[in-house]
Amino acid sequence: MFSSLFPHGVTHYAVGGALMGLGVALLYVTTGRMGGVSTFFSSSWSWLLQTSFFRQASWRDSRRWRLVYALGLVLGGILYALAGLPAEASHMPAWKLAVGGLLIGFGARLGGGCTSGHGICGMAALSLGSFLMVVTFLGTGILTALIVKWLGA
Amino acid sequence: MDKRVSLLNPLATLASGLLFGFGLAWSTMIRPEAVLDFLRLDDCGLLFVLGCAVGINLLVYQLFPRLCRRPLLAAAFQQRPFEMQRSTLLGGVLFGMGWGICGVCPGPALAGLGAGNADLLMALAGIFVGALLHGLWVGRIELGRNNCRRVRS
Numbered sequence: 138m139f140s141s142l143f144p145h146g147v148t149h150y151a152v153g154g155a156l157m158g159l160g161v162a163l164l165y166v167t168t169g170r171m172g173g174v175s176t177f178f179s180s181s182w183s184w185l186l187q188t189s190f191f192r193q194a195s196w197r198d199s200r201r202w203r204l205v206y207a208l209g210l211v212l213g214g215i216l217y218a219l220a221g222l223p224a225e226a227s228h229m230p231a232w233k234l235a236v237g238g239l240l241i242g243f244g245a246r247l248g249g250g251c252t253s254g255h256g257i258c259g260m261a262a263l264s265l266g267s268f269l270m271v272v273t274f275l276g277t278g279i280l281t282a283l284i285v286k287w288l289g290a
Numbered sequence: 291m292d293k294r295v296s297l298l299n300p301l302a303t304l305a306s307g308l309l310f311g312f313g314l315a316w317s318t319m320i321r322p323e324a325v326l327d328f329l330r331l332d333d334c335g336l337l338f339v340l341g342c343a344v345g346i347n348l349l350v351y352q353l354f355p356r357l358c359r360r361p362l363l364a365a366a367f368q369q370r371p372f373e374m375q376r377s378t379l380l381g382g383v384l385f386g387m388g389w390g391i392c393g394v395c396p397g398p399a400l401a402g403l404g405a406g407n408a409d410l411l412m413a414l415a416g417i418f419v420g421a422l423l424h425g426l427w428v429g430r431i432e433l434g435r436n437n438c439r440r441v442r443s
Contacts (some may be wrong), residue, residue, distance in 0.1 A: 153317020154342030209307020214404025237392025238416020246382025281390025
């Protein structure tokens, strides 16, 4: 039963998840911020665009730390690769990444957060709205992935 | 706030992102195929990742503000600016669809790029454009609303 639910074991999932959690916890303990990632993709447009939406104070006040935080995420990946830790190559078709990316960007911003903002921070803050959002995107994510698999795409 | 603290704050933010990104790589969540394995219900490991990350922050978010009146390097703890609206759930649905198509979400896209998966640039471009479209769309709705108000008055 257990090995059919977790064919690759659970150790790396638990260790990785704990490291992620420690990163989010460090941000909160030191700076008092909740470390969702997707807002970075809106706040960064405020460097370039002057429309009233992108001129909002919430973007301008947070765009600097969100950029630093995003750079940290990239750096974490670089460090992992440099350390020569195990990694498998990925072969995701470009159209899936483009279409999926578009939906993710629009959806995360309309939904006020993503897997980190709602999934980690919101749930840890016991936000009922975030629980609802996680159930929503987990449900549609599973449904979509199963349909795509069924279509053979 | 003195100079030492104002320099430490971005450093802590960078370190938090780094730990988060490193953990994402360790958990294999930077590999879209690994996420899709979960969404297709072939491997439930993602629940372990999320569980560990949430568990740690549940403790930190609930306990730390009771132990310390303010974060170590800032004046106050911040709340996530999230309000449930009618359109919010639609955002969650769109996000879930994108997630189910490509197995990418914002954090892993950044960390995976750092770990050397250049294909993810396509996903990141999609997310940026999606966030842009959201901002322009919301901006237009607000503009329309203001015009209506002007006409009425």
